[in-house]
Amino acid sequence: xxxxxxxxxxxxxxxxxxxxxxxxxxxxxxxxxxxxxxxxxxxxxxxxxxxxxxxxxxxxxxxxxxxxxxxxxxxxxxxxxxxxxxxxxxxxxxxxxxxxxxxxxxxxxxxxxxxxxxxxxxxxxxxxxxxxxxxxxxxxxxxxxxxxxxxxxxxxxxxxxxxxxxxxxxxxxxxxxxxxxxxxxxxxxxxxxxxxxxxxxxxxxxxxxxxxxxxxxxxxxxxxxxxxxxxxxxxxxxxxxxxxxxxxxxxxxxxxxxxxxxxxxxxxxxxxxxxxxxxxxxxxxxxxxxxxxxxxxxxxxxxxxxxxxxxxxxxxxxxxxxxxxxx
Ligand code: NDP
Numbered sequence: 001x002x003x004x005x006x007x008x009x010x011x012x013x014x015x016x017x018x019x020x021x022x023x024x025x026x027x028x029x030x031x032x033x034x035x036x037x038x039x040x041x042x043x044x045x046x047x048x049x050x051x052x053x054x055x056x057x058x059x060x061x062x063x064x065x066x067x068x069x070x071x072x073x074x075x076x077x078x079x080x081x082x083x084x085x086x087x088x089x090x091x092x093x094x095x096x097x098x099x100x101x102x103x104x105x106x107x108x109x110x111x112x113x114x115x116x117x118x119x120x121x122x123x124x125x126x127x128x129x130x131x132x133x134x135x136x137x138x139x140x141x142x143x144x145x146x147x148x149x150x151x152x153x154x155x156x157x158x159x160x161x162x163x164x165x166x167x168x169x170x171x172x173x174x175x176x177x178x179x180x181x182x183x184x185x186x187x188x189x190x191x192x193x194x195x196x197x198x199x200x201x202x203x204x205x206x207x208x209x210x211x212x213x214x215x216x217x218x219x220x221x222x223x224x225x226x227x228x229x230x231x232x233x234x235x236x237x238x239x240x241x242x243x244x245x246x247x248x249x250x251x252x253x254x255x256x257x258x259x260x261x262x263x264x265x266x267x268x269x270x271x272x273x274x275x276x277x278x279x280x281x282x283x284x285x286x287x288x289x290x291x292x293x294x295x296x297x298x299x300x301x302x303x304x305x306x307x308x309x310x311x312x313x314x315x316x317x318x319x320x321x322x323x324x325x326x327x
Contacts, residue, residue, distance in 0.1 A: 003325070004100030005305050007047060009058045014050040016062070016306050027096050029104035030074040033084065037123035038063040038098030040305065040312055040321040041159060042245065047092060048309035056094045063323075064091055064270075065127045066098025067119035075107025083113035087127045087277070088270035099305055101325050111277055116285040123322045124297040125284055128159030131269040133280040133287075135160075135218045135240040136167050138265045142238040146172040149215030149234060154178040154202065154225050155245050156188055162296040162319040164218040165191045167287050176214075178202055178225070184318060191292055202228045203246060208253035212260070216240070223247030230256040230264065242267035296320050301327040 006019045026032070046052030047062040055062070070082040078084065089109040091097045096104070113122055139151070151168050155161040156177035168175045169192020177193035178201075179185075185196045202225040210232040217229045220243030230239050230252055241264060256262040272280075296319030300308055304323075311317050 002101040003302055004061045004096075005048065005063070005302065007055055007058065007060045007062055009050075009055070016048045016309075018303055018306070021061075021100070023102060026102060026104040029095075029106055031070055031078050031084075031105050031107045031110060032072040033066070033068040033103045033105065034071050035066045035068040035098055035101055035103055035325045036119040037068075038066045038100075038323045038325055039123045039126040039128075040300075040308055040317075040323060041065065041127050042243070042312065043127075044092060044099070045309045045312040048306060049313050051313055054093055060092070061096035061100045062092045063098030063100065064088060064093070065123065066103055067113060067122040068103070073107065078107055078110065083119060084110040085113050085122050085281070086110055087130050088272070090270065099302065099323060099325065108274070111274070111281055114281050114285045120322060121290060121293060124293045124320055125163065125288065126159070126320060126322070127269055128320060129163040129284060129288065130277070130280050131242055131267060132160050132163035132167055132218065133284050134267050134269055134272065134276070135164060135242055136171070136287075137276075137280065137283065138240045138267060139216045139218075139238055142263055142265065144216040144238050146174070150174045150176050150194075150213065151216045151218065152176045152178060152197075152214045152229060153193075153218045154199070154229065155220035155243060156193065156196075157181050157184040157318050158220060158245070159320045160218070160220045160243060162191055163288070165193050166289060166292045166296070168192070168218075170287055170289055180315065181318075187295070187318065190295060199225070205251065206231055208255035209259065214239075219243065221246040223249050224251060226250055227252035230262055233260065233262045236261045236263075238263045238265060240265045240267050242269075297322055299324060
């Protein structure tokens with residue numbers, strides 16, 4: 001038997017709770033893992049609270065990422081004792097996920113834990129940090145270097161935002177952080193933000209084109225915020241879009257794209273091909289300051305997950321939440 005968060009949906013409604021599960025019930029998979037840490041991402045918050053249609057099969061163990069130790073493997077790339085990391089691939093949505101003491105997964109979904117990180121650090125990074133890295137890599141790929149100008153990061157005090165600020169500032173970019181939490185200004189400056197902007201300046205309908213300011217952007221918010229970020233991006237600037245914290249809509253005009261040659265780059269961490277994942281994790285080893293990781297991380301146990309998911313959805317959680325699944 002092992003402990004897991006389980007989401008049910010039936011005549012009694014949608015609910016999540018801590019439960020004991022028989023190992024024989026683990027889903028099909030060629031690698032069995034003793035999970036050490038998982039995390040609470042925005043998507044896990046949506047799944048656990050039922051605020052978004054993330055879970056496609058019930059009962060479901062949520063948790064879109066995990067780090068742990070292989071206990072059994074039919075995949076020749078992994079042997080007992082290997083330390084591994086998982087992000088995405090529909091885990092925690094259609095396949096039982098990381099908010100449990102055990103997981104059974106496809107070997108092709110896993111990446112080896114980088115030697116530089118402990119399982120705990122890998123989960124402090126988690127899907128949020130790996131996605132922030134994918135955004136940074138996309139900015140670089142599209143030619144946005146630090147000398148091109150300022151980068152704006154929205155949803156700054158959240159997981160992806162915090163990691164993006166940390167990475168960009170270490171790489172020499174000047175970062176403006178957009179946040180709805182003025183009381184987190186010192187935290188954001190500590191991560192490397194040069195300036196803090198109130199999110200209310202971005203969240204309402206704006207003009208098709210605004211004053212050109214950003215060389216690049218990491219947007220986790222979507223909706224009017226993304227539209228306003230595009231409208232204020234400089235000629236040939238690049239906007240990476242990965243999130244929907246304000247909304248899934250994009251009430252924008254084509255003006256920034258056809259008059260300023262702005263590029264909008266979509267970022268998906270879930271089905272991202274393995275070579276790019278491995279590159280992102282290598283880059284995280286090189287470009288993420290571990291001391292900053294501690295500053296942005298809160299640790300909880302499995303029994304605190306459901307309550308914390310509610311707080312996350314209400315915007316009351318700063319940075320990253322890692323979950324020690326064994327307490
Ligand atoms: P968090 O909850 O940690 O952070 C989200 C942040 O967005 C909040 O901290 C808040 O920042 C801001 N925010 C929340 N609500 C609103 C609102 N109504 N209007 C404007 N800003 C708001 O989530 P994550 O960082 O884990 O994820 C952020 C987004 O990125 C989510 O939408 C998530 O689904 C998406 N995501 C996508 C991935 C992909 O593969 N494409 C992978 C990972 C995440 P502040 O308090 O500073 O204002």
